[in-house]
Amino acid sequence: MMQIQEVKHKEALTSNYAVAYAVKAADVDVIAVYPITPQTTIVEKLAEFVANGELNAELIHVESEHSALSAVVGASATGARVFTATSSQGLEYAHEILHIASALRLPIVMAVPARALSAPISIHGDYSDVMNARDTGWVIYIVASAQEAYDTIIQAYRLAESVYLPVMVAYDGFLMSHTVEPVELNDESEVRKFLPRQIRPYTLNPKRPVTMGPLASPDWYYEFKYQQVLALREAYKVAKEVDVAYGSKFGRSYGVVETYKIEDADYALVTYGGAAYGNARIAADRAREKGIAAGVIRVRLYRPFPTLEILKALEGVKAFAVVDRAIMFGSPAEGPLYKDIATAMYMNGIDKPAINIIHGIGQRTIYVEDLYKVYTMLKDRPGKEVVFMGVRI
Amino acid sequence: MKLYYRTLRDLPREELFAPGHRMCAGCGAAIAMRWITKTVGPNAIIVNATGCVEVTTTPYPETAWMHPYIHVAFENSAAVASGVEAAIKTLKRKGMWDAGDTKVVVIAGDGGTYDIGLQSLSGMLERRHGVLYILYDNEAYMNTGIQRSGSTPKFAWTTTTPVGTAIRGKIQWKKDIMGIVMAHRVPYAATASVAYVLDMVNKIKTALEYTAEGPTFLHIFTPCVPGWRYPENKTVEVARLAVETGYFPLYEWDHGKLILNPPSNNHIDKSRRKPLKEYLKLQGRFAHLTEEEITELEKELDAYWQYLAKLAQL
């Protein structure tokens, strides 16, 4: 029988624009944003949607990122569906409110095209900003394509509103934020069915007055922090369910960890984000041409950390390298993902050669050739070390 | 201002600020909170900046607030309120707001307004959110234990402006926050004092109603027992003397017009004001002042009154 394959319509969008389309589809009520490169084009697109009446939302042009997050905290507490976005210094500036947003248990969604931190000032991409936010109680996705950015923003609302936690969707500044790619957009009415309006247990409403953000003494404070621990554990389960539900409705799902040719791999690269992952796949192909059984693991859900999936993916490999695009100065190993995986392995009694590659800092180009070399390193001299790659030493 | 309440008999009777809170005995801000909550009525959302009022009214698992209330941080109450206001607007438009004409009221101290919160306040005023922002001014960081702020008056003792042999109290003048707010061309801004409750509640109500047009601002003078070092039964007396000596004039900025309110409307003529000394001598924070220093303060006060008189003529 002949199959008629439907050619799905795709738009040519940058990841930033894809995010804006997802926000529109989610029928967001309040958006507060402040311009910062490379995030700005998200706001520009959203402003266009609002100006054209395509999105029925209040767009608050705040005077800082700190106020952007503060305003969406206020709006979310009032029961609105909210969105904000920032990068780099903006995320640092708003850092204080990151902790508060998660502790107040507000389902805020924020996009972060990841960018390096000053000084010296760099407008280019790396993950220093996102990694500084990793312990703030937010759910953090790091996505690898404009399509995934679109899909994940929609998933993020469903997740956030199920577990009452804010969700950050991060991706490569410039390398994705400004790269036009094909994106299949969902029917907006279907997105809205996927994201039904929920009655939250507590919002600011004179009919049901509650106090939010009180003072907690040592007798009470810890319990609320522990609640957040539990909420993130719950988010780990729900994120997977949401991804499956999204996949069955819209035909695309990603898992919390994505793997490439890992099943029979001896050597693996573990990484996050579009450039490191995309180029690692090509490098793995090249390595396989040379007889090295190479595979790639991409962490999509970064917080809560998908320990089980990563350990499972690494089960069969002889050695692996973690490619980090951020530096944790003064750490025993300077890569943040490396630290997470090392902890996960140690706690599970696993000991394997594991190299930490630091690369792509301030958008230093991660060449396929560089990553290919990492596979040869893993094969020729597997050990435990931190390698600063691509830097003039 | 509109006269919503002509006599004390007209004042709202229902208490909307619960006792049992931990504000100091004799706290000036507590008097203000009582009258703010009563006057705005139940259909309002309170956004509170970090500060004395916040920590003393929300000791988990208790709250003194009977309104929906949120505290987020120190410097951002105006931004949070912007979000609350925008949310109500959109939810109304989408038919998802069931509470009717809900007002948004910020309550913030002088630290959260003059200093760390000035940026978000300016942003909120510039964007013209329909929010009533109420500053309760106790002229220092009292919550952290009496440190100087941009609102602390010249020569005042605080723990960070001690009276030493080389420097005696705060060196700088108090910032003119009303001038800053008025420069944003808000529909309405006013000063008020807990000693003049009738004037204060009419201004609260006026400012609240004007939020339909845009942001409004109230600067309420709230003496602080431990910070100003006076006996706890003297709060209203100190607040009254601040007005009677001309130190804290009562006036309002109504759509570009500056109007001095009684009794300050009589005070352009210096002879109608009580000597500043009467206000200063009640307070331990000014106990070290020399005659020369008092003269300097009086000179500056006269200059300020000349400035106000000019504004009132415009």
Place this chain on the structure above:
Amino acid sequence: MLEFRFHGRGGQGMVTAAQVLATAAILEGKYAQAFPEFGPERRGAPVKSYLRISDNPIYLREPVLNPDVIVVADHSLFVAENPLDGAKPTTILVVNGVYKTSLKTYYIDATSLSMKILGRPIVNTALIGAVIKATSVVSLSSVIEALRKYFSGKLYDLNVKLIETAYQETKEL
């Protein structure tokens, strides 16, 4: 997979040129990726942009190092930059005005043409026409459709006219 590198100056529209071609390819059901050499875009400063078009999903996120097609908006860029860097023997050069190299070259007087039709020396649209003529990577009609995402009203009509004329007038050197 076909890889393109565009050389221009801030304001000449070379980033948009890559995006328009990517959009046209995506309209045709192909995979494409267009991105600028990222930086704060400043009028007059040399800029590069990149384009990949493929029948399969594109995972590679390197700058284009060995382009199949090099597009140069302005002769002076041969002095300021080295647009031929990484060129292969099979690489095709598309250039505004006649410029002789060892590469197979297509040229168009994009400056005169854009001045004539748009009244402004914004050469990107003309060069898109030249690229289609040189490579047939997408159809002219797809590009005209893709242009709708970037221009509207009279400006759209003028750019369509510009692209069609450029397509006709592009010659092989």
Place this chain on the structure above:
Amino acid sequence: MTLPKATQLPIGAVIPEPGSTRKNITAGWRTLRPVINDERCIRCQLCWLYCPEGTIVEKRGVFKVGNRTYDVKYEINYDYCKGCGICANECPTKAIEMVPETT
């Protein structure tokens, strides 16, 4: 007293009960207690107006004091009075006296 477990508390440290500081009796803060002499009280309302705690209670009814009749009477809710003495200080007829608390 056993305090609730983390899972038993509302999320986000929300306090769902408005005005719940009423559970906290602040009577113990007092060293001096205000006592109203109803004979001297002229019902000017100033104590009620200025009390920071809202502890001056306005009672409606018919109250005969000497040869005068009032429709209102002021009493003090000693549960919350912190004894600041503003009421006594502001009273124009000195109808309120601050007397030492006896334990």
